[in-house]
Amino acid sequence: MRFQNPSPFVQEDSQQQSSQYSVTFVSKISSLTRHISLVERNYRLLSFNKLQSCNRKRLISSSFINLGRTQPFKPKNPNSPIIMSTHSTVPFSREQLESVLKRRFFFAPSFELYGGVSGLYDYGPPGCALQANIVDVWRKHFILEEDMLEVDTTMLTPYEVLKTSGHVDKFSDYMCTDPKTGEIFRADHLVEEVLEARLKGDKEARGLLKDANAAAAEEAEGKKKKKKVKEIKAVKLDDEVVQEYETILAKIDGYNGEQLAELMVKYNIGNPVTGETLNPPKAFNLMFETAIGPSGALKGFLRPETAQGQFLNFNKLYDCNNNKVPFASAAIGKSFRNEISPRSGLLRVREFLMAEIEHFVDPLDKTHEKFDEVKDLKLRFLPREVQQAGSTTPIVETLGNAVAQKIVDNETLGYFIGRIYLFLLKIGVNPEKIRFRQHMSNEMAHYAQDCWDGELQTSYGWIECVGCADRSAYDLTVHSKKTNEKLVVREKLPEPIEVTKYEVEIQKKKFGPKFRKNAGLVEKWLLAQDQEALKKFSEDLAATGAIKFNVEGIEEEIELDSSFVSVGEITRKEHIREYIPSVIEPSFGLGRILYSIFEHSFYVREDDLAKSVLSFSPLVAPTKVLLVPLSSNDAFTPLVKDISKLLRKNQIPFKVDDSSATIGKRYARNDELGTPFGVTIDFDSVKDGSVTLRERDSTKQVRGSIAEIITAIKEITYNGASWAEGTKDLKAFEGQQEE
Numbered sequence: 173m174r175f176q177n178p179s180p181f182v183q184e185d186s187q188q189q190s191s192q193y194s195v196t197f198v199s200k201i202s203s204l205t206r207h208i209s210l211v212e213r214n215y216r217l218l219s220f221n222k223l224q225s226c227n228r229k230r231l232i233s234s235s236f237i238n239l240g241r242t243q244p245f246k247p248k249n250p251n252s253p254i255i256m257s258t259h260s261t262v263p264f265s266r267e268q269l270e271s272v273l274k275r276r277f278f279f280a281p282s283f284e285l286y287g288g289v290s291g292l293y294d295y296g297p298p299g300c301a302l303q304a305n306i307v308d309v310w311r312k313h314f315i316l317e318e319d320m321l322e323v324d325t326t327m328l329t330p331y332e333v334l335k336t337s338g339h340v341d342k343f344s345d346y347m348c349t350d351p352k353t354g355e356i357f358r359a360d361h362l363v364e365e366v367l368e369a370r371l372k373g374d375k376e377a378r379g380l381l382k383d384a385n386a387a388a389a390e391e392a393e394g395k396k397k398k399k400k401v402k403e404i405k406a407v408k409l410d411d412e413v414v415q416e417y418e419t420i421l422a423k424i425d426g427y428n429g430e431q432l433a434e435l436m437v438k439y440n441i442g443n444p445v446t447g448e449t450l451n452p453p454k455a456f457n458l459m460f461e462t463a464i465g466p467s468g469a470l471k472g473f474l475r476p477e478t479a480q481g482q483f484l485n486f487n488k489l490y491d492c493n494n495n496k497v498p499f500a501s502a503a504i505g506k507s508f509r510n511e512i513s514p515r516s517g518l519l520r521v522r523e524f525l526m527a528e529i530e531h532f533v534d535p536l537d538k539t540h541e542k543f544d545e546v547k548d549l550k551l552r553f554l555p556r557e558v559q560q561a562g563s564t565t566p567i568v569e570t571l572g573n574a575v576a577q578k579i580v581d582n583e584t585l586g587y588f589i590g591r592i593y594l595f596l597l598k599i600g601v602n603p604e605k606i607r608f609r610q611h612m613s614n615e616m617a618h619y620a621q622d623c624w625d626g627e628l629q630t631s632y633g634w635i636e637c638v639g640c641a642d643r644s645a646y647d648l649t650v651h652s653k654k655t656n657e658k659l660v661v662r663e664k665l666p667e668p669i670e671v672t673k674y675e676v677e678i679q680k681k682k683f684g685p686k687f688r689k690n691a692g693l694v695e696k697w698l699l700a701q702d703q704e705a706l707k708k709f710s711e712d713l714a715a716t717g718a719i720k721f722n723v724e725g726i727e728e729e730i731e732l733d734s735s736f737v738s739v740g741e742i743t744r745k746e747h748i749r750e751y752i753p754s755v756i757e758p759s760f761g762l763g764r765i766l767y768s769i770f771e772h773s774f775y776v777r778e779d780d781l782a783k784s785v786l787s788f789s790p791l792v793a794p795t796k797v798l799l800v801p802l803s804s805n806d807a808f809t810p811l812v813k814d815i816s817k818l819l820r821k822n823q824i825p826f827k828v829d830d831s832s833a834t835i836g837k838r839y840a841r842n843d844e845l846g847t848p849f850g851v852t853i854d855f856d857s858v859k860d861g862s863v864t865l866r867e868r869d870s871t872k873q874v875r876g877s878i879a880e881i882i883t884a885i886k887e888i889t890y891n892g893a894s895w896a897e898g899t900k901d902l903k904a905f906e907g908q909q910e911e
Contacts, residue, residue: 321492329475343457363427628765639758713737
């Protein structure tokens with residue numbers, strides 16, 4: 173995952189050549205940008221002003237100039253990716269999208285009046301509604317359809333919990349500092365940017381780029397950040413070195429601190445401005461530390477994920493599921509990560525909404541009874557072997573074949589990858605911009621069986637939005653060891669089996685006098701030890717005649733000889749199988765998905781480049797219907813009230829725009845909000861009760877009774893019908909002109 177931009181509202185430089193451009197158009201774009209900046213300044217005064225702009229009666233109309241039909245917009249850097257909308261042939265402009273998102277208050281930097289804080293954002297009314305609708309679809313798609321057990325756990329987590337899970341020691345990014353200036357760099361980003369700068373210099377030396385420094389300056393200006401590499405020299409690199417750099421860049425997310433240090437030494441990467449040598453990369457823990465309670469004695473953190481709360485409630489959840497496995501729990505809530513360099517708007521933030529699933533399954537049987545429902549889905553996979561070869565070209569394969577060929581480790585993991593894909597389609601993600609990338613060996617935790625990231629393509633590149641991992645039984649095992657509480661599944665066997673295993677026998681009569689009030693604590697600790705620990709005790713007793721160990725809550729080390737305890741292998745017939753289940757974990761970063769939907773949905777109309785549209789799926793659109801009286805004539809008022817009442821009764825979110833703007837302008841400004849339908853009341857409505865229904869993307873209109881129109885809206889929005897299917901019984905209408 174590679175992030176380049178520090179600002180939430182910036183334009184990224186591109187990676188593809190555009191064909192021919194109009195000088196006139198570019199000058200008009202410059203004029204438009206200056207004009208928009210003046211309008212935007214009015215919206216940055218107070219959050220209150222933003223809220224006012226969402227009130228239809230006080231709406232300040234969009235201030236754009238009409239550019240007319242000209243040639244496509246020329247990006248600042250002709251090497252940047254041009255992402256085309258499925259609704260328009262006009263090249264995607266992140267700058268124009270972010271202007272809409274800011275002006276319509278989908279989201280904005282928090283504490284903006286005080287200068288803002290990097291990585292923190294507030295959602296406005298349309299952003300809140302969009303996020304809530306995505307969460308609602310997620311809950312129905314996963315929790316309801318899969319009979320999951322939803323929990324809501326605390327965001328404050330004690331130190332011991334995250335120490336046990338490994339987060340205290342390993343939840344880190346690597347940073348390096350300049351010993352002279354104290355400047356801090358994130359190590360992987362530094363390596364990435366220096367190597368990319370050298371590749372630009374190589375292109376200039378080969379005549380493939382006119383001016384590498386100008387291109388880098390434009391890139392830095394477009395990303396609204398300081399240009400790190402002070403001067404790029406036009407130096408031709410050996411073909412082998414170019415290949416080395418490109419391979420490193422393809423694998424940049426997989427390097428650990430030691431490997432990054434080696435790269436910095438090998439390729440002489442220091443402070444990109446001064447050239448001074450930097451300190452070796454050092455791990456920086458990403459958790460927000462806090463103290464719980466007034467004394468400050470209980471150390472804690474804001475949770476970095478929701479998973480630990482689910483693991484610690486395993487026994488209760490197992491009981492809720494009538495002691496049956498497999499089953500899944502789920503949680504939706506805020507998590508926190510103290511990013512070294514928050515950037516790219518909603519893509520790398522310090523507070524974010526997560527939705528996580530923990531699917532508990534028998535480690536000896538990871539088949540899934542519903543796998544046949546997804547096995548024929550064709551997906552884009554980027555296996556680790558392809559990445560290790562320095563390639564980023566995915567393979568297209570069915571889920572069934574991917575599991576059969578062991579590209580994906582098991583059916584349950586494959587099933588959830590398929591369900592993730594279907595969820596992303598349902599909420600409006602472009603299927604051409606989805607791929608599943610497998611973690612490389614050095615990315616994956618030592619205990620993980622397999623791990624895939626659902627990545628979405630944006631103007632920032634491929635962004636990890638969903639993780640889907642087989643975490644084996646690691647989390648339940650470590651928490652069980654730490655607390656001496658069994659977190660296990662107990663299943664009755666169809667036939668008894670003989671099992672040989674180590675068991676501990678305690679002389680309880682001697683424990684009481686020796687340990688007094690701590691006797692129960694020591695006994696509980698011994699009985700909770702796993703087979704590996706008991707085997708070690710058996711060997712120690714045979715070799716030295718005693719065992720030594722420490723129990724939390726007892727200061728001194730405990731030593732017991734064979735008169736207190738014996739450990740040995742015993743063969744028994746068992747009627748119950750006891751095991752710690754494995755966990756398959758799909759984890760969703762909802763903010764990243766939401767931003768990707770913004771990009772995938774955004775386009776401008778070809779016949780009027782000043783008209784922007786967010787083509788949200790009706791299912792997740794913040795508002796489903798714009799109710800528009802043709803004019804302010806009093807005759808329309810009763811109908812507006814009656815239709816509003818019916819829409820509320822049918823639980824269809826809507827807005828009324830009875831302003832004096834033309835019908836076309838009212839449609840256009842709600843197209844920016846992603847509203848899929850417009851219901852227009854005209855003078856025929858007063859006569860016969862009929863109204864028109866407009867579809868946002870095609871601008872087609874049909875006419876029918878109010879009841880028929882509401883039925884069509886519900887069918888398309890909530891039952892998945894197409895426009896043609898939902899309106900097949902309604903008459904086409906060519907009345908109002910959109911001006």
